[in-house]
Amino acid sequence: MTLALGCIADDYTGASDLANTLTKAGLRTVQTIGVPADDLALPEVDAVVVSLKSRSIPAGEAVARSREAAAWLNARGAGHLLFKVCSTFDSTDAGNIGPVTDALREDAGEAIALVTPAFPETARTVYLGHLFVGMVPLAESPLKDHPLNPMRDSNLVRVLARQSRAGVGLIDLATVAQGAEAVGARLDALAREGKGAAIADAVLDRDLAVLGAAALTRKVSTGASGLGLGLARALVAAGRVAPAAATADLGPAIGGPAACLAGSCSQATLGQIARAEAAMPVRRLDPARLLAGEDEAGAALAWALERIGDGPVLIASSAGPEDVAAVQARYGRDAAGHAIEAAMARIAEGLVAHGVRRLVVAGGETSGAVVDRLGLPAFRVGPEIAAGVPVLRTTDRDMWLALKSGNFGGPDFFADALRLMP
Ligand SMILES: Nc1ncnc2c1ncn2[C@@H]1O[C@H](COP(=O)(O)OP(=O)(O)O)[C@@H](O)[C@H]1O
């Protein structure tokens, strides 16, 4: 296998989002969970997205895991490495976007890396280095209240510089509008100034095509699915990939019981849970009871098993910013987050043990905990449920999954997803 594009994603929903984007752009793509074992049977593909649960772990660990993934991808001839991060640049001043980008760039012998989270399809745009989510700057969006990495600075040049060893520059929209060569010249100029990374503006899809073409002239870049789209289009335009049909047949219907798990506390997910209450039984975990040692997971699983024979159910820990803050103040941010993720993983394991083969999970860290507990090695990419969220089919057993990025999906996402999981 010789890969046109190797991708390292810092969370599982982001990996799924990117795999969806690459597939739609005509790249035969597979999403793996972690660095694949050498004997893992993979189909002939143009791109592999290695999913890591590395967004919120210590930077040194994130760098080490990302380097392992890079080595696996390079050993399979990856023509370019994309470090996939969140379109809302989810990170803290401790990293991990800066440290991982620095490491991958240095290992590749590159002086500078192009960085952009822009993804106009999901209303993530960058102008003069400032990230906008819809009509508002990042720091005024719901992401300012993210449970693990509240985003309170919209200026990504500043944000990345605080977590990077090398300096960070800007490729402004006026330069992007002049085309890929102008972007490349700007990258070279910034590198001569000693910068190791450059935040690139992008407001429209056509800006992504320019950035993808410019990024492809180097070995490493960092971005969200928008940059993935630009890279894919550049690979096809350069004749390095023959575009494939986006909706490959993913096999026969699986059927059987279905369940939804929500750990995301995003505004979008909270709304989707509210809408789901009209379509299916919903049980809300009590984080206080869970963190006090009560068997919330066991009780929720028993509740679900009584009902999944009649139709899908949804179990959610999700709560609004004030409630999340209260739980974190009492039990600690990381302790609360990890305990709730572990509870979701245990519930998922119990559901699958009792025949659930169609599972929808909302939240990046939540998805990571669930997929790791189920021991799933890889996914093939199916039809798109909503922008950034495809149906996935496991490669080692018969299961459908959807791993929903917290902020993605329409109001009826849970019902929409299950309809595409026959
Ligand atoms: N009610 C709650 N209180 C505190 N933390 C919560 C609650 N529900 C979920 N969490 C935690 O919040 C984090 C959500 O992150 P994630 O699953 O990545 O969602 P998103 O995709 O929206 O970022 C997880 O660590 C999860 O365990």
Ligand SMILES: O=C(O)[C@H](O)C(=O)COP(=O)(O)O
């Ligand atoms: O928003 C994106 O780019 C990705 O879909 C992503 O990284 C989502 O992360 P989340 O933690 O699931 O919001």
